[in-house]
Amino acid sequence: MKFRFAVDVMPKKEISDPQGQTVERALPSLGYPGISQVRVGKRITLEVEADSEDAARDLLERASERVLSNPVIEEFEIEAAESSGAGR
């Protein structure tokens, strides 16, 4: 069976995010004031073939830790894809 997921990979809280900071500093002059705490990460959508959703999630958990994210500077979260529409 196939299960759809999205993996959100974000810079860890304590790690600075120059990209997010730059976007944040630029937005007001582009006409979008009042936006703060901007952080830019990755979103990866995919399908996992497995016998059960638990097995699929388990595999994905390991893949996220080793391949899809860099645990030194990023943290990730796995969502079952139904909760998201983008990129399907």
Next chain:
Amino acid sequence: MKFRFAVDVMPKKEISDPQGQTVERALPSLGYPGISQVRVGKRITLEVEADSEDAARDLLERASERVLSNPVIEEFEIEAAESSGAGR
């Protein structure tokens, strides 16, 4: 008031995603078989200062359309942040 959101920006369905394909090709040899349809996009988390959630969402909608995504190649979706924990 401040409202937290996440903007998911993904490559459009009809557009190929070389990064996603490379990840997909690499995964089996790294010990993670059965993962397909990999697509890599961006996730941007942020806070919007506005009088109401609707106003906040409205501003963000416009910023996403014009700045945070490129409509030629990407599509986006806005989530109220409660549905996500990463990167807070």
Next chain:
Amino acid sequence: MVTTTSSELGAELYRSLGLTDDEFARIKTILGREPNRAELAMYSVMWSEHCSYKSSRIHLKTLPSEGPHVLVGPGEGAGVIDVDGVAVALRLESHNHPSFVEPFQGAATGIGGIVRDVLSMGARPIALLDPLRFGPLPAEQIGDAKVAERNRVLVEGVVSGISSYGNCIGVPTVGGEIKFEGTYSGNPLVNVMCIGVAPKERIMKARAEGVGNKVLLLGSTTGRDGIGGVSVLASATFGEEAEALRPSVQVGDPFTEKLLIEGCLRLIELGLVVGIQDLGGAGLCCATSESAANAGTGMRLDLGQVALRESGMEPFEILTSESQERMLVIVEPKDLDAALAECERMGLRASVVGEVTDSKRLEVVSDGEVVADVPAASLGDGPVYDRPIERPSWVDALSSETIEPPDDIEAGLMKLIGSPNIASKRWAWEQYDHQVMLGTVVRPGADAAVLRIPGTSTRIAVTTDGNGRYCYLDPRGGAQHSVAEAYRNLSALGAEPVAITNCLNFGNPERPEVMWQFAEAVRGIGEACISLGTPVTGGNVSFYNETGDVAIYPTPIIGMVGVMPEDVVVPGPGWRKEGDVILLLGATGQELGGSEYARTVLGKVSGKLPALDLEIERAVGTVAREAIRAGLCMSAHDLSEGGLAVALAEACAISGLGAQIDLQSETPAWELFSESASRILLSVSESAASRVLEIASNAGVPARRIGVVSAGSLRGPGFDLDVAEISSAFHQSFAAAMGYPSASGESSGNVGYS
């Protein structure tokens, strides 16, 4: 008044900060009281090995640092030499440990740091070089496959990090090295070098002159970066929360770096800058105390004015934070508005964080309270140690081993030319913008890079070299060889070497054996630099490079700069024309100790180093220079790792032409693989050959004809190899070993981190 309760500063606390009992006693004497937490943090970082050079200082003092070209010697942000009336700044530094923890960001922030060093001299950065050392790649099948895969990921990350940061700030990466040895698996070396230029009269120093002048902090906000070493000081209330907020890794922000470069140079150009200093190790604490001490002034610093990235930061954190992309600039009060306005226009964050005083003290206030008050000079005036030295006995055992050349010359040569150590590093340098600024006359892939110096009719040639294997077998001789190789690389382009900088990568200096290696290597560098006329303009020491308690090979890296008139046509390492005569300058002995052949083919790191006579090295270089400058050479290539065999094969691979070699020797395998020093390979037109031989003989340099350039194959006694075969091994092996089978870097690609 600073208040302290002595009870909170037990011996356990200062020891855990790395301070000895004696050092702590000295701090108390300096202050006439107990230091408080912030002060303790300041002394502990400023008196650390990294900032104080306490173990290396007495040795470094012996290096020759004067010469006709030297404008600024050791001790400033970078050395500065005079090139045809323009100031050229140079500096080489390590970022080994951060790159091991996070290769991409570690290497990226390494570039950021070295660029700011050069910027702190008022110079515009114009070139980067990246001497790198890693453990073996999977393709070499030396050692553990898992470790090899981790090595590959490290190379991938470091190269990407340099590419990402260097390209973004618009400074070309024009040279470097990538070498592999087992010793670096647990401790790779990521050294980076930066060259900058400035009008001579605009060279800046880190001096906070002028009582009443304003202290400006430019660039990024200050966060809890790089304060791991003093984190035990976090007060209990903040303790846990702060721990969670303390990043283990710093993320580079090349965009802000670019703004800093343009902003600082603009302020200097407008004449608004009295003094300037980069924020590196020990952050604000170091930059403020050093620039005050250098000028004999004092400084009052208000932490409340420092733009912070996070809330709740304690004074000691703000003072010692090593957040990247920040510079300190001293301006006169009358220029303050102009300076701030210019920063604003350029989009560069700037805040006034203090004022120059006449107190000779660094006074730090926060929320209106004095949180630290120390004599400014005392922070930089740390302890100096003459650490015990002991020559290890294994050195003799290793050097008494003998190495024999191969029976099968072809197999030996193909193995060498296709090994990641020797093969072309194109896969890496194609990821670097090596052209921006339109000054790169000779690009990566030759023996050195050649750059224009705007506003002059002179060019500079730059190279980095280091041979850890040689230094392991004989640190003094190996260090001399490293300087000599750099000298040879520049000579092979027709350049006159004028100065060096260095980065000394060693193990734990508290071990007498490591200290012996260090002292010997410094001695060797000094001797070589005196003989070759290349004074030492500065350097950097990286100790504690160990895996478990095994030190890496002692690895001094030499960055050397040479000069040449712009009308010199650089011949390059590849053959040019069939029928040209191939000449070898220098004598060849039977010397395979420590050689590339011994390591890569035999798996041995042992034997006696090749002899090195520095006077001969200089003479050989002079002959090559003279012949090149007279326009007599079609190609020129120095001999180093892999000896004549590798030099010939490279000349073929680079040009696509072959060679017919006649060594007139009973022992061709020795001739080919021996790594005898002081040799340069030339090809010249038939008509020029006798003149070049005459130049050599006038200089007393042995030189002989060893063959002619031909088409199709590299042929000689015991070998006949297709140039296409040599070429594909040379050009594709490194990319293939990195997991990119086609040389273009275009293939499947690799992902993954661990």
Next chain:
Amino acid sequence: MSSRVAVVVFPGSNCEQDAVTAIEYLGSESEYVWHLDTDLGAFDAVVLPGGFAYGDYLRTGAIAAFSPVMEAVRDFASRGGPVLGICNGFQILCESGLLPGALRRNAGLKFRCVPVNLRVETSDSLLTSEYKKGEVIEIPINHFEGNYICSSETLEQLRGEDRVAFRYCDSAGALTAESNPNGALDSIAGILNEGRNVLGMMPHPERAVDPAVGGTDGQAILRSLLKSLTSS
């Protein structure tokens, strides 16, 4: 009075000096225009140089496309003035809608700094008039995001209206997969706008002007631009 070329500088641009140097090498003058300026009235041509405006953060060219100067560039272009976008400049032109399509990450997922062969696809424009159609030239690329993409309708339009200016090719002029350095759609290296006065291209012509540092094949682009000024 000699005509003047504006070289627009965004925070993070890094090839602006190279553009000025190359133009000077060809005997003309240019002047920097800061991204906050809104008046291009004094200029006869505009160059958007390469580099990393805003560090390429978020997306290449994304933030720069909203700089105040871009409104002036839009005006300038709509009045028929010649505009050349090189590398990051091309990306900014696409992001701001002055040229169609977008530039994505190279297919090989690596930054590439290499010389490439280009086939000149049209000499019918202010900015390519000094080339012969079909000519093969060598100019370096230097980018991570040069993989051109657009909708199939746009592609039809670009082809139908002769608006593809350069394609990546091999040394004989053939369009092969190996000679496409970044996976660009239809091997597209540079395109023109409808008015044929705005050219965006990934390769760096300013790096192929001075023979001492990279050949001379890029000269004709800058010469076309400079010629369009004196003839208008």
